[in-house]
Amino acid sequence: MQKPGLPDSMTRAELEAENARLRAALMEAGIDPDHVADRQVQRNPQPFLNTSLSQSKIDEAALASREARHRAVFESAADFAIIVTDPRGIVTDWNPGAQRLLGWTAEEMQAHGAERIFTPEDRAEGRVQLEMQRALQDGRAADDRWHLRKSGERFWASGEMMPLFDDDGERLGFVKILRDRTEEHLAGAALQKAQERFETILETIEAAFAIVEVKFDADDHPIDYRFLEANPAFERQAGVNLRGKWVTEFAPNLEPFWFETYGHVAKTGEPTIFENYAEAFQRWFDVRAVRVGDPADRQIAILFNDVTARREADQRLRVSEALARQNAERVQLALAAGAIIGTWHWDLLNDRFKVDEAFARAFGLDPALGRDGIPLAQIIANAHPDDQGGLAAAINEAIARGGHYAHQYRVRRVDGNYYWIEANGRVDLGPDGTPLSFPGVVIDVEARRNIEDERDRAIAALRFLNENLEQRVAERSAELMQAEEKLRQSQKMEAVGQLTGGLAHDFNNLLAGISGALELMRLRIAQGRVTDLDRYMVAAKGATERAAALTHRLLAFSRRQTLDPRPTNVDMLVNGMTELIRRTVGPSITIETMRAQELWPALVDASQLENALLNLCINARDAMPEGGRIIIETANRSLDRQAARAYDIPEGQYLTLSVSDTGIGMTPEVMARVFEPFFTTKPIGQGTGLGLSMIYGFAQQSGGLVRLHSNVGQGTTVRLYLPRHTGVVAGGAEVASNVPAAFAHDGETVLVVDDEVTVRMLVADVLMELGYTVVEAADGVAGLKALRSNRNIDLIITDVGLPGGMNGRQMADAAQALRPDVKTLFITGYAEAAVIGDEALGPGMKILTKPFSIDALAARVRELMEG
Template identity: 70%
Template sequence: FRCQDGSYAEVLDRGHMIRNADGQAERMIGAMLDLTRSRSAETALRLSEERFSTILETIEAAFAIVKVKFDADDRPVDYFFVEANPAFERQAGVNLRGKWVTEFAPNLESFWFETYGHVAKTGEPANFENYANTFERWFDVRAVRVGAPADRQIAIFFSDVTQRRDAEERLRVSEAVARENIERVQLALAAGAIIGTWHWDLPTDCFTVDEAFARVFNLDPALGRDGLSLEQVAMTVHPDDQATLISAIDEAIARGGVYSHQYRVRGADGKYNWIEANGRVECAEDGTPLRFPGVLIDVEERRNVEAERDRANAALRALNDTLEQRVTARTADLMQAEEKLRQSQKMEAVGQLTGGLAHDFNNLLAGISAALELMEKRIAQGRLKDVDKYLVTAQGATKRAAALTHRLLAFSRRQTLDPRPTDVNTLIVGMTELIQRTVGPSIRLKTLAAADLWPALVDASQLENALLNLCINARDAMPDGGCITVETSNRSVTVESARTLDIPQGQYLCLCVKDTGTGMSADIVAKAFDPFFTTKPLGQGTGLGLSMIYGFTKQSGGQVRVHSQVGQGTTMCIYLPRYSGETQQNHDATHNMTTPLAKAGETILIVDDEPTVRMLLRDVLSELGYVVLVAADSVEGLETLRSSAHIDLLITDVGLPGGMNGRQMADAGLEIRPKLKTLFITGYAENAVLGNGQLGPGMQVLTKPFAVDTLVARVSNLISNPGE
């Protein structure tokens, strides 16, 4: 738009058309806005920004604008580079524009965050020099806040001053060495230890010395005044020190500054003495070496003192080495004594174990022996009606002895288990009525079953015995009544928990029995799983219940833990590894109590080194109609297997004489008779039988002592099921 003065101005023309009822335009109203000033301001701002950008792009000083990041506690933890000029990239060695500093330097010192954060929060400028380990440089930094306080932005100007700092450090070290030399020379002067001086004019290579210097080097004083060569001076230096002396002199001349070196010189008497040469290489402004004056100091006595000190230190080190040897020997003696004590404690524990075992078995043997003796007398007297009473007594004592042995094997983890996938919740439901009858009406029984409880691979009958034992212990801890809670849960054991529970990391089923009884002290808890340990009066407990549970859970790959406080009850928890698979109903062929009869010609081979066992097995099986062959060792048994005799079943002990155990003999027999069935009878589950915990097809294990009905059922099951 043209103005009155003839010039043109840029305007913003805006208007509004007004129309009548028929929509026809009648008039228009509007306004014009002169944009001259705003355009001028924009142009000025653009030019200013261009000048600012040109300055930042070309200046040698590094510049950056950063935004400081704070955490929830208002502590600076990072900063973002909004702007950074090329000089910043050159001096920092990296382009950080548009990046967080921790992306490049995750281990940057906290000093930088704290300093920049303080400037951003308070607005107080900062001016400092600091070394950045990440960049391996010294920086002279100036930081000021820019923009609104809430923006938390600061401008940073800095320059790399590494070279200056390094030069200052070199100067400081050089001055420190010079001060040391001056102090040493001053002390030598005060003590009269200066023994000569020299002056070396380096451009003319004129080396002059005083008479004292010449005497030290056993030289003609006249030569010293006229000028010597370095080779002439080095002639009387000890051969072992000549190379290092020349090297030290060359190094001092090359770098300039102070010089100090010790070496040996041969005197007029032919002996070598230690001296110390101290000097300073003076240089021109361009670094050209000009002069090299210095003095000689007698250090023979000091070197002798140092040598004596070194000998004393060597003697001290030798003494220390001898002392360490004596300490090592003493430690070995202590370890040996500790081992003897540990062995003594083991023997004491074995003595306690065997003593308790002997006590319980003596009681049982007394009952068996007396019952058999009375049976013998009554039969001789013809009083047969009393025989049944003594027979029941002897059988009862035998069963109690078998139970005691079973608990010992459980504690030692040598019992024969029949692990199967088991639903523990279902097992508890099936035992609830039995447990309630056992603990009595004064005890309230609660069960808390976890939903979707993981199955466990466990011997269900042994787990039932363990649960019943725990509930009986809980009942005994509540003489005035109380509550027993049986609870199941799924537990994922972490690395930390695994160390505490002493089990491998993984997933476990947890079965806990809690009571509201008297609780146990820490001393009692520490002994709770020891065999024959019991808090009950003499004759009221064997002390094998908890030890049996401990052995059973360990043999099943789990663990048992106890938590108790006096007056606040006790919690016993059994941890069993999770089984990945489906559960199945437990079955046992021994439950079929119908006595089977042998078919014509069915033959059984019995191999056992105990004559009584062979005799009893032969009598039992012969009465059922089986043809019975017997062998006393593995050699005789293997010969029978290799013979042409028809054999339907092999019954063998595991521990056999003759060079082979029962499992090895059975495996050898399978090579001859591939369809041979085997029933192992054993006192405990030897590794030779179970191997990795699995028996081969057509093999079963029966634990001694066993009931005759159980033996008969196992024999019939194996012979009548050829597919197993």
């Protein structure tokens, strides 16, 4: 009795087995049967799902529902041919996708074997049985091969065959799933065939082919290239196997032309064709290059041939043609001048040298030689002994080379004397390239050789005259250089005289003030009148400070002043100097300042910058005797490579300090010399010519420069460029202040080393007044001896320039090795560039420039002691 709700033709077990087979097959094909069936069942809901039915009825309904779901999936897989067979391979089910793909209906395929869709070749090989066996062994059997449609048409399909089992493991049959891949297969086959054809061409052609990757540097300039792929002809044509290598590994000195050409193709995509010689390979190449692949990969394909042989043949042909033209021209000239002596013909195979009657008469030979001939050796024997070897070599070379021949040599003629002749001819070759004959003419070149000899003698005489002329010019140049050096020394002495005149005047005034004040102080002390001493001391102190300022100007001019560069806010420095400048230049001149927004700081000696600014404003004042306007301006300026090269300073960021006036301006002649040492437009005694030289030296020493712009009647602008400081600046220029002297702590000892007795005495007295224990030394050796003793020494105060073979810096370095904790204060009026200027001071080292005040000395000593 059939169970309700089930098809009449199937038992429940058969239905479950069918469902299992379909589900497994669809899952193997990558089709989700639940997803597809849900949509199908939603369109056709089962009406018999009712909770009032008995459990058995519900189970049977659920089973029927699953069967309907799977059948819906089976029927809707239109892109797949799904074929179900029994264990023998007889078709039991055939979906619409199979009918669409193969052409047979399900009814037409019932009771037929699956081999019906296989090609006769596969059927003959038992392909269906092989696939079923492999499916049973491996769980699946995949293949890609040709199959047959009902129409007999063949198509390429990707397929899989899988075995089907029930829950008890009993084999139910097989399912085969196919998909049409004919188009992809044909396209792939065509591509494979094209690839194979291309590779065959590359493997067999004589032209070299390579894929090249071009390397570029950080500036996108081509610097190398590597051969990624290369055909067999590459090694034959290039003479070396470079596959996978960079070309510079083989040819480090390869001409830049190759990098530039290939780099241009890789960057722009513009193909190129050229011929060029590669010195590293010693070959000529005919090259075609084109970009390939992604432009970002910078790859090109090159096809090239070694054309060295052709180029050499072309060169030989050009040489031969040129020689033939020259010979023809000589023969024509000889004919025109009547200089042809005779003709000859040499039978190379029989070695018979025949001549005409004119030839025979000219050389005293038997005219019968025109019929019989003689061996060539007799002709060579008639040549001058010195020319016989060269003649034989020239003949052998002509025969080996073929083509035209011309050679000049001396030969004895009928009068017994030797004369210059030229044998001019051409080697005739047989079809196989064998030399057959050597005809030619003999030309009289005696007169021409005489002219050439005379020309050579004239050239030698002229060369001798030229050499003598060069010697005379050299001697005269040396005399002029000596005269120029004497003139330079004279100008130098004149400049020194101008300098010393101004300096002597200034120093005599200052020394008069100092010595006069000291004399009056001594006289008043002897008289007991001490009330006026302060006035005299102030006068002496002022004169001393002016002398020190003059000395600093000299050192700045020579670029040997001791600078103390510190981070400086130039805007604050200018602001602090404005009132002083206004008082200095007087009420007839207006001072204006123009400051940059967020001006960068500078690493500079603030006091020297103040001095330079004041000097520039004084110069501006002197250029405006009727009054005018001074503009002080600050700005930030970035110099790129081109601008920095024009200014001859490193590129980077600078701040500028400019002083402009509305004065009389300068002529180009004055501007060209304005920074020269000692040059001044002021009368003698009113200026040393060191002002702008000092500013120029200070700017150069600070890592910057000075630029000048001026027009006559319109004014002048002087602009200082100072390197930007990237650190933090707490304030403006450091301003000296009168601070009380700092006294010593118990036991602190100072070593004072100075060869100047007066300075050493004054420093020692000041320190002892402050409570320090003082040890004195007159030179570096004595100072080092004190350092090697057992005495306690906390600080060294030393001059830089010391006698005895050891300067102050060397002694300080030795002291650091002996006593690592000792501090050093250099006191100097002249800093040796090699000792201080070119080296950074180490930790625990400071500089104090002479002359200095007692308070400054005491403050610097206390700073080092507590540092």
